[in-house]
Each structure stands twice: as structure tokens, then as C-alpha cells.
Amino acid sequence: MAQPVTYVFPQNYSLDTVLNIKNYWNDSIIGTKTISQVVSDAREQVPGANCIMIFPNANAPDNYYCWIYPCIISGDVIRCIDYTGSGQGGATYVGFAGINNLPSVQSYGYYGNGQLSSGNMSPFVHITFNGRDYQGYGWTNDAPSIIVLINTEAQVYLNDANVSPTLDWFSITQLSGNNNQFRLDLSQIKEDYTYDGITTRTTQDNDTFIINPVTSLKRMAANFQYDVEEKVVFCGNNYMTLMKHKNGNDESLRVKLYYQTDYMFYDTGYLYLNDTLDDYYLCFIQSQSEHKARLDLIHYYESNGAYWWSYNEGTRPSDNDFLNTYVWLEVNGYYSDSPYDTGTTDDGGDPGLPRIQDHIYTSPLPTKSGLGLGFISLYHPTPEQLSDIADLLWSNTLEDNIIKYFNNFADNIIALYVLPYKPGSLSTKFFSIGNYTSEIDDIEYVTTRYYDIPMGSVNIGPFWDSYLDFEPYTKCYVYLPYIGLKELDIDELMCPTDHDGRLPSAKGCTLSLLYRLDILTGIIVAQLKITNEYLSDEVRYQFSGKVGYNIPLTGQTYNNIMSAMLNVMTASATAVMTGGLTAPLVGAAAIAGTVQAQKPTVERVGELSGDTSMMGQKTPYLIIESPNKPYIDLQEDLTGFPSYKSDLLENFTGYTEVVEVHAEGFVCTEEEREEIIRLLKEGVLL
Amino acid sequence: MSLTLKIRKTTSELNRVTKSFISNDDITLTGTLKEEQDILHPVIEVESSANLSAYNYCEIEEFGRKYFMHPNVVRTNLWRLNLDVDVLSTYDAGIRGSLALVKRSEDRINYYINDGVFYTEQRKVITYHTFKNNGVDAVMGSTDEYYLLVAGG
Numbered sequence: 096m097a098q099p100v101t102y103v104f105p106q107n108y109s110l111d112t113v114l115n116i117k118n119y120w121n122d123s124i125i126g127t128k129t130i131s132q133v134v135s136d137a138r139e140q141v142p143g144a145n146c147i148m149i150f151p152n153a154n155a156p157d158n159y160y161c162w163i164y165p166c167i168i169s170g171d172v173i174r175c176i177d178y179t180g181s182g183q184g185g186a187t188y189v190g191f192a193g194i195n196n197l198p199s200v201q202s203y204g205y206y207g208n209g210q211l212s213s214g215n216m217s218p219f220v221h222i223t224f225n226g227r228d229y230q231g232y233g234w235t236n237d238a239p240s241i242i243v244l245i246n247t248e249a250q251v252y253l254n255d256a257n258v259s260p261t262l263d264w265f266s267i268t269q270l271s272g273n274n275n276q277f278r279l280d281l282s283q284i285k286e287d288y289t290y291d292g293i294t295t296r297t298t299q300d301n302d303t304f305i306i307n308p309v310t311s312l313k314r315m316a317a318n319f320q321y322d323v324e325e326k327v328v329f330c331g332n333n334y335m336t337l338m339k340h341k342n343g344n345d346e347s348l349r350v351k352l353y354y355q356t357d358y359m360f361y362d363t364g365y366l367y368l369n370d371t372l373d374d375y376y377l378c379f380i381q382s383q384s385e386h387k388a389r390l391d392l393i394h395y396y397e398s399n400g401a402y403w404w405s406y407n408e409g410t411r412p413s414d415n416d417f418l419n420t421y422v423w424l425e426v427n428g429y430y431s432d433s434p435y436d437t438g439t440t441d442d443g444g445d446p447g448l449p450r451i452q453d454h455i456y457t458s459p460l461p462t463k464s465g466l467g468l469g470f471i472s473l474y475h476p477t478p479e480q481l482s483d484i485a486d487l488l489w490s491n492t493l494e495d496n497i498i499k500y501f502n503n504f505a506d507n508i509i510a511l512y513v514l515p516y517k518p519g520s521l522s523t524k525f526f527s528i529g530n531y532t533s534e535i536d537d538i539e540y541v542t543t544r545y546y547d548i549p550m551g552s553v554n555i556g557p558f559w560d561s562y563l564d565f566e567p568y569t570k571c572y573v574y575l576p577y578i579g580l581k582e583l584d585i586d587e588l589m590c591p592t593d594h595d596g597r598l599p600s601a602k603g604c605t606l607s608l609l610y611r612l613d614i615l616t617g618i619i620v621a622q623l624k625i626t627n628e629y630l631s632d633e634v635r636y637q638f639s640g641k642v643g644y645n646i647p648l649t650g651q652t653y654n655n656i657m658s659a660m661l662n663v664m665t666a667s668a669t670a671v672m673t674g675g676l677t678a679p680l681v682g683a684a685a686i687a688g689t690v691q692a693q694k695p696t697v698e699r700v701g702e703l704s705g706d707t708s709m710m711g712q713k714t715p716y717l718i719i720e721s722p723n724k725p726y727i728d729l730q731e732d733l734t735g736f737p738s739y740k741s742d743l744l745e746n747f748t749g750y751t752e753v754v755e756v757h758a759e760g761f762v763c764t765e766e767e768r769e770e771i772i773r774l775l776k777e778g779v780l781l
Numbered sequence: 782m783s784l785t786l787k788i789r790k791t792t793s794e795l796n797r798v799t800k801s802f803i804s805n806d807d808i809t810l811t812g813t814l815k816e817e818q819d820i821l822h823p824v825i826e827v828e829s830s831a832n833l834s835a836y837n838y839c840e841i842e843e844f845g846r847k848y849f850m851h852p853n854v855v856r857t858n859l860w861r862l863n864l865d866v867d868v869l870s871t872y873d874a875g876i877r878g879s880l881a882l883v884k885r886s887e888d889r890i891n892y893y894i895n896d897g898v899f900y901t902e903q904r905k906v907i908t909y910h911t912f913k914n915n916g917v918d919a920v921m922g923s924t925d926e927y928y929l930l931v932a933g934g
Contacts, residue, residue, distance in 0.1 A: 551919030735885025761875025
């Protein structure tokens with residue numbers, strides 16, 4: 096909170112400047128006072144004043160009438176405080192041109208006894224403040240030569256000074272819930288005009304308001320005495336009070352908002368507490384578009400939504416006050432997306448980074464295949480054509496006519512292999528090897544190296560629609576042909592987050608599989624992608640493997656094949672059994688729900704890639720292991736189900752067991768109160 | 782101090798906040814308190830020709846409380862009533878107006894919070910789901926194909 100600051104205008108005066116004080120009635124000099132003493136006297140009379148104006152008499156500057164006007168400066172408006180109750184509700188604005196016939200305002204003068212006392216005088220002023228000229232009116236155009244601005248806890252305004260006004264709203268502990276921290280924590284309404292000229296506004300859109308049950312006026316009123324005005328929310332000289340009243344069988348609550356000591360619009364009459372269908376809540380109303388906010392009430396119907404009153408023109412805070420409250424709310428992170436509300440800013444719980452996630456789509460296939468450049472050719476022969484090629488390779492014709500790249504003509508044959516895939520359509524030509532073109536015609540050949548092969552999709556969704564559908568109770572594996580068995584994260588498949596990092600309302604997803612094949616080497620990459628109402632083909636898993644098997648052409652190639660096979664089999668033999676007992680979940684060891692976590696993981700598929708993969712299962716499939724929960728009739732009546740919601744107990748029915756409770760608002764012995772809390776923690780039937 | 786005892790029969794559970802009673806069966810006894818009593822656990826002797834052994838609840842308006850009642854027979858028509866305050870029923874309104882963080886509820890439930898409430902068997906359910914293209918199990922290709930890779934060509 097800002098330290099008190101005092102500023103004297105004009106600057107050739109100071110707080111220590113000595114004034115000759117003249118008698119209010121006869122101008123006799125009765126003594127001297129410094130400006131500081133005069134300020135002190137004035138503030139005793141009017142605690143809310145944050146400035147006084149001292150007007151000179153005709154013999155200024157040495158002799159001063161002490162027309163001392165306690166005023167409030169708010170924004171660029173100076174307003175005298177009207178205590179005469181003359182009907183303008185304290186809105187006597189000084190300095191506005193063209194306003195005539197103003198009622199008299201309370202002013203002060205020093206009488207013969209040297210005490211500052213009140214009198215009545217019409218205002219007159221001609222000053223420049225904050226760079227604006229205020230034209231005077233009334234029966235004189237004399238300007239006050241001294242204006243003393245006194246900082247209040249609510250606002251700091253210095254002449255042309257760039258000081259941000261401060262606001263720090265506090266509430267009584269009953270509202271804030273933070274012992275001795277007094278941080279304000281009210282209900283909220285967002286995106287509404289703070290003034291729009293109509294009496295009430297309504298909304299049933301639950302996104303526009305947040306009800307904090309602690310701020311229920313009915314709840315607070317239960318603890319109030321009758322006809323005692325209780326201050327509940329305060330910020331310097333601004334505060335709101337509630338007063339409970341009983342008239343016959345009718346109980347009501349009167350609300351007042353005091354703004355700069357002068358109570359404002361919110362003397363709205365009575366809010367009747369007997370009505371059992373609705374309630375009232377203290378709140379802030381904020382308008383993002385206008386950059387305004389104010390303190391207010393919500394009248395809330397469970398079935399019809401919320402509505403609230405607007406200020407009436409002429410009795411509302413200034414635009415600067417609206418702005419100040421808006422800025423205060425923004426700075427204090429009142430509308431942060433944090434799931435916590437700690438009342439502090441230093442202990443975490445206030446994440447700032449957005450959880451927006453990026454899309455991960457399938458990348459394009461490589462384009463440079465090495466085929467069709469003359470170095471290598473890949474043919475797709477039929478068995479009959481392959482037989483013809485073998486005859487050609489063993490004939491004398493080939494040895495005589497080809498330019499040999501290698502010592503052995505067989506080295507021109509790089510590989511002969513089998514794949515479980517044929518590209519859609521292939522062109523044909525005469526079989527050529529090296530630079531020799533044979534007479535074997537219409538043999539298909541491959542010019543594209545990489546292919547995307549859709550491998551189907553499967554829908555995944557919850558079975559229990561509870562925590563049993565998630566780790567560690569439910570597990571998910573995928574068998575991928577030519578790759579093997581892989582474990583997937585069932586939590587993500589059941590509830591994939593959307594682009595903004597939120598858990599979706601829709602459960603489950605469609606899991607689609609894409610194989611990307613390098614037809615030249617048989618290497619495959621399997622991509623698993625998620626699609627739901629928020630996501631479309633987002634890549635989540637990628638695994639690699641090898642499809643196909645080689646056919647040995649020479650002794651060397653045969654040895655190479657067998658060597659590779661032995662390595663695969665050795666690796667597989669060491670992975671017979673994996674997994675085992677894991678530690679039970681805390682607090683759940685007695686509950687059979689930990690079954691999944693305690694059961695061993697059994698390997699179902701060994702290494703199944705390369706040559707061995709062609710003998711394995713060729714259709715991909717998911718394996719989902721989930722617990723079997725027996726149906727227990729009416730368990731919710733007997734033990735309740737997890738809730739973890741905070742609310743008044745009257746909004747729960749049946750079996751209810753609490754973590755913590757504020758058992759307050761009624762008179763009982765402490766032994767009884769402890770007994771009540773104990774029973775509520777054990778479980779009661781409401 | 783005069784007392785009015787309203788002897789009642791309740792069929793409700795001990796932990797039910799609002800008790801229900803067998804109607805038209807209440808007995809009202811009035812008298813004068815003769816000795817010091819613990820307001821939370823009073824022991825009151827009453828004279829009544831009614832068979833109070835069938836009753837289990839008592840309300841004392843002067844104490845502003847409701848009690849579980851355990852009657853003992855002293856002698857014919859003389860009963861000793863051992864009372865223990867029923868805090869839930871006595872402060873029903875205040876309890877319902879209290880703010881609480883509820884752990885288990887019958888009607889406001891979040892099934893995704895794991896607090897071990899669900900019991901499961903040792904048996905687990907294992908299901909297999911094949912990937913399908915247009916309703917047919919997906920495979921890379923319907924047949925195996927030869928490929929011959931040569932130098933040059």
C-alpha cells in the first residue's frame with residue numbers, strides 16, 4: 096500500500112507555510128497555523144477528504160479567509176463533500192461549467208475560539224488541475240491559492256504526476272477464508288457492461304459467472320445481528336456494508352456501497368432472505384471490452400441463472416474508478432486460469448504458460464529413391480519371368496555380351512526378396528541387367544521407393560467410464576505385423592487432450608495405423624494416429640521394423656541371411672518374461688482394484704521383424720486388459736462414490752463423507768462441534 | 782427447572798441427520814429437574830405407566846437438544862433414561878449450512894477420481910480388437926511378391 100504523500104499546490108507553498116487565520120465572522124486575526132495544521136483540522140472533520148482548498152480573501156496572499164473546503168479528488172474531478180443533505184447525493188461537482196443554483200456546501204472556518212467549525216457557503220472556484228481549466232461560477236471568480244492533496248489509502252493523485260492509483264480490496268475473514276490475509280475472493284461475472292442504462296441484466300450462461308458459495312449473503316446474514324451495519328468489503332474509503340432487518344416474519348438484508356465515504360447507488364432497499372429459491376452473492380462485475388470493473392451483487396436463481404443491477408447514471412463511480420478496479424483485478428490475476436485459488440502469489444498454483452499443444456501430422460514421404468538413374472533397377476517379376484531370368488543368367492550369352500561391373504556376373508544381382516505388398520500399378524519393359532537388354536519382355540519394374548499403406552483403424556473407448564479405464568488398472572498393447580508387440584498409453588487413448596491442452600468431454604478415440612514402406616530395403620515405419628472430435632490424424636506413436644525375406648543366390652548371401660537370423664533369435668531368447676510385482680498404490684492395498692498393478696506382465700510376442708516376421712500374424716490388433724468389477728447394488732448409498740467437490744452440505748443428498756468442513760454459523764458446545772466434525776468425516780446421511 | 786420430555790421412536794440410522802419417527806406414538810412427560818445434569822448426557826428418572834422400553838429417542842425443548850435414549854427399569858413405573866445428545870439432528874440446519882469439501886457422495890460423483898472405492902475381482906477381462914479397413918481385417922497386401930534388384934538395367 097502506498098505511503099501517505101502530501102502535495103501542496105502551488106509549489107511556492109509548503110506544509111510549513113504559516114497562514115494568518117482570521118475569524119470566520121469578523122476577519123480579526125486570531126492566530127496562525129501552518130498548512131499542515133489546517134489540513135489536520137480539516138481531516139478531523141471530514142476523514143474521507145483527500146484535499147482541502149484554502150481560498151484567499153481580497154488581501155491575498157498574506158491574509159486568508161479560511162474557507163476550507165474538504166474535497167475529494169477522483170480522476171480529474173474535484174468534488175466538495177456535501178453534508179447538507181440537500182438532495183444531490185454528494186454529487187456537487189466543482190469546476191463544471193454551466194451548472195447554476197448549486198446548493199450550499201459544508202465549509203469550515205476558524206471561529207474566535209481558534210477551533211475549526213462548519214458553516215455554509217456556496218462554492219466558487221477557478222483552478223487548473225491536471226492541465227485542465229475549471230471555469231468558475233458563483234458570485235466570485237477568485238481561485239483558491241492553495242490546494243493540498245492528501246493521499247488516502249484508496250487513491251493517489253498528484254498534480255500531473257504519473258502515479259498509478261492503487262486499489263487493494265479486502266474482505267472480512269468470513270468472505271476471504273484466509274485467516275488474517277483478508278484477500279478478497281468474491282463471485283465473478285465476466286464480460287458485461289458495467290453500465291448500460293437498464294435496471295437489470297440477466298444471464299443463464301454458466302460461462303459468464305462463477306459463484307463462490309462463501310459469498311452467499313444469506314449465509315453471512317445468519318451471523319449478523321439485527322439493525323447493525325456490518326462492513327464486509329473495504330478498500331480504503333470505499334466499502335460495502337450489510338445490515339440485517341426483521342419486520343414481522345420477513346427478514347431482509349440492506350446493502351450499501353460507500354464510495355469515498357458517500358454512499359452510492361446500492362441502497363437498493365431490501366433483499367428478502369425468506370425466499371428459499373434463490374440467494375445473493377457479492378461479486379465483481381468486469382467488462383473486458385470496456386476495461387471496467389465494479390463491486391456488485393448477483394441475484395442468483397438455481398433454475399433461471401443470474402441477474403444483477405446496473406448503476407444509475409449520476410450515482411456511479413467515475414470512469415477512473417471503474418478502470419482502477421479493472422486494473423486491480425487484472426494485476427491480481429483474479430481471472431487467471433489457475434485451477435487453484437491460493438490467495439497468494441508466491442506459493443505457486445498460478446501457472447502462466449498456456450497449455451496449447453501443436454499438431455503432429457504425418458510428414459511427406461522421401462522423394463529421392465535412387466531408382467531410374469541407371470545405377471540400379473528394381474523389377475517385379477512373375478515366377479515365370481523369374482525363371483527365365485535365371486536361365487539367362489546361367490547362359491553363355493550373358494557372359495559374352497554384358498559389360499561386367501564386377502568380377503562375378505552374379506554380383507550384378509544385388510538382391511532377390513519377397514514382400515507382402517505390390518504397388519498399385521507398375522509399368523513394364525524388357526529385362527535389363529548392367530547395360531545388357533534381354534529379350535524377356537513385359538516385366539514390371541518399380542520407380543517409386545516409398546509407399547504409404549493404410550493398415551486400418553479401431554475405436555477405443557471406456558468400458559467402466561471411471562478411473563478403472565486408466566492406468567494402472569487398464570492396459571493396452573498393439574500388435575504390429577513385422578514389428579512386434581508394443582505397449583500404448585491407455586490414459587492418452589481414453590482422454591486425448593485437445594489443442595488447448597484440455598481434457599475433452601468425449602471419451603476415447605479412433606486409433607488408425609499407417610505403414611510407411613521402403614520397397615527397396617523392406618524397412619517399415621508404423622505410425623499410430625489419434626482422431627477424436629478435437630484431433631484429426633495426430634501422430635502419437637512410431638515404431639520401425641523390417642518386412643520381407645531374402646532368397647539366397649550364392650553361398651555368401653545365404654551365410655549373411657543366417658547370421659542375421661541367429662542374432663534375432665538370441666535377442667528374443669533373453670526376453671522371455673518381463674514385468675513383475677509392483678508396489679501397491681498407497682491406501683489401496685486392501686482394495687482389489689490394485690489387481691492390475693500387481694499382476695506380472697507376460698510377453699506375448701518375441702522379436703518379430705525381418706525374415707521371421709513373414710511367418711507371423713499379418714493383421715494388426717489391440718489387446719486391452721481391464722479389471723472386472725462386480726456390480727454391488729446400491730454401493731453409492733452405503734459407501735458413497737468419489738466426489739471431491741466443495742459446497743454447502745445442503746446441496747448434497749444421501750450418503751456424504753467429508754474431508755474437511757467449516758462447521759460454523761450455529762451455537763453449540765465445542766464438544767458437540769468436534770463430534771459433528773467427526774461424524775461428518777466418518778460419513779452421514781443427509 | 783421444569784422440563785418437558787418428548788419420548789419418541791425413531792427408525793433412522795444413527796448417522797442420519799434428519800431423523801424420522803413413528804408417528805402418533807410419542808409420549809410427553811413433564812416434571813421438575815431435581816439435581817445437576819450434564820446437558821449433553823443427562824440421566825433422568827421419570828415415572829410413567831407407559832412401557833418406555835420400546836422407545837429410543839427423546840427431545841428436551843428446554844435444553845434445545847435431541848437425544849438417543851437408553852431406558853432402564855428401576856422398578857415398576859419408574860424409569861431411568863440415559864440420554865446422549867444427537868448432534869446431527871440437533872444442529873441439522875447449521876450442519877446443512879456449513880461449507881465442506883466432500884470426499885464421498887451419493888449423488889455428486891466424479892468417477893475419475895481414484896480413491897480405491899471400487900472393488901475388483903482377481904479375474905481380468907482381456908479383449909482383442911483388430912484394425913480394419915472398411916470392415917475387413919487390415920493386411921499390407923493380399924499376396925507375397927518377388928522383387929529383383931539388379932545393377933544397371
